[in-house]
Amino acid sequence: MIMVSVASGKGGAGKTSIAAALAELLGPARVFADCDVDAANGAIALGAALGTREPYDAGPGFKIDEKACTGCGLCAKVCRFGAIKPAPDGSGYRIVPELCERCGACLDACPSKAVVTFEKQAGELFVSGTRLGIPLVHAELVPGEDTSGKLVRKVRDKAERIAGGDSIVVLDSPPGIGCPVIASISGCDLVLVVVEASASGIRDAARLVELVASMRRKAVAIVNKAGLDGAMDLRAREMIAKAGIPLAGEIPFDPALRSAEEAGKTWLSLDGDSGARAAKALRAVRGVISGLSRRETDSNPSKEQP
Ligand code: SF4
Numbered sequence: 387m388i389m390v391s392v393a394s395g396k397g398g399a400g401k402t403s404i405a406a407a408l409a410e411l412l413g414p415a416r417v418f419a420d421c422d423v424d425a426a427n428g429a430i431a432l433g434a435a436l437g438t439r440e441p442y443d444a445g446p447g448f449k450i451d452e453k454a455c456t457g458c459g460l461c462a463k464v465c466r467f468g469a470i471k472p473a474p475d476g477s478g479y480r481i482v483p484e485l486c487e488r489c490g491a492c493l494d495a496c497p498s499k500a501v502v503t504f505e506k507q508a509g510e511l512f513v514s515g516t517r518l519g520i521p522l523v524h525a526e527l528v529p530g531e532d533t534s535g536k537l538v539r540k541v542r543d544k545a546e547r548i549a550g551g552d553s554i555v556v557l558d559s560p561p562g563i564g565c566p567v568i569a570s571i572s573g574c575d576l577v578l579v580v581v582e583a584s585a586s587g588i589r590d591a592a593r594l595v596e597l598v599a600s601m602r603r604k605a606v607a608i609v610n611k612a613g614l615d616g617a618m619d620l621r622a623r624e625m626i627a628k629a630g631i632p633l634a635g636e637i638p639f640d641p642a643l644r645s646a647e648e649a650g651k652t653w654l655s656l657d658g659d660s661g662a663r664a665a666k667a668l669r670a671v672r673g674v675i676s677g678l679s680r681r682e683t684d685s686n687p688s689k690e691q692p
């Protein structure tokens with residue numbers, strides 16, 4: 387198996403579109419894992435029909451039984467996240483779910499056993515068929531939930547089980563450089579860094595490149611939305627060269643690329659200069675991938691049916 391993570395640092399850099407086109411180019415033995423569990427768009431890029439679903443349970447939630455609460459305030463003192471506040475009507479204390487990190491300290495601190503746990507579904511995991519015949523693993527985190535790194539790991543594990551030993555898994559990484567991005571890059575054989583040719587795109591990609599280097603992952607880069615500003619194109623190239631990452635190609639900014647997506651096609655289907663340059667850049671990435679050695683699956687070597 388080979389795992390290729392497509393990441394950009396900045397949202398809106400074109401990462402999902404490039405990941406979808408790369409998955410199409412790589413041939414039949416590939417699985418697409420949409421690791422952007424906060425804003426999953428892989429289903430749109432690949433024209434997915436929603437398939438099987440399973441609940442994602444991130445662990446128990448905590449709440450205060452208002453009838454049992456004496457209002458002593460001990461729980462609020464031990465909560466390091468400021469998630470326990472006095473009830474507005476003065477009837478003891480309450481947990482603010484959005485602030486609760488589920489550490490369980492209040493459970494132990496309460497002398498009245500007024501803090502209780504409850505089962506809490508934090509999201510859903512899906513396996514869907516797509517227009518291109520690429521199995522898609524994707525997920526949705528419930529708004530306000532904060533265990534996105536854990537859910538990314540579940541998406542990856544599921545994709546690996548479906549892929550089996552000989553496949554390539556293309557992971558669409560979330561934006562940023564935080565926990566869910568680390569979860570989507572760790573252990574990958576290659577990180578395709580998509581650098582948007584803009585001031586914010588270059589800055590965010592540079593931070594991502596630092597992260598990739600610290601995780602000792604092999605990387606290759608594509609500059610996207612090139613041609614709007616020559617100075618920005620140059621800065622993007624310089625940043626990539628300084629990081630010692632090979633540049634696979636540059637894809638120009640072209641509204642036709644967006645139109646192709648809205649028509650349910652990847653960028654490979656486009657005629658003209660933009661499509662040709664996208665295909666050329668992605669073929670260069672495919673060349674890097676073909677030089678990687680396959681490895682055994684980490685989680686479960688037996689192939690699961692999508
Ligand atoms: S420690 Fe228990 S009894 Fe005291 S305020 Fe908190 S929930 Fe209520």
Ligand code: SF4
Binds near residue numbers: 464467470486
């Ligand atoms: S579980 Fe932890 S974070 Fe949540 S309210 Fe209790 S002490 Fe605070």
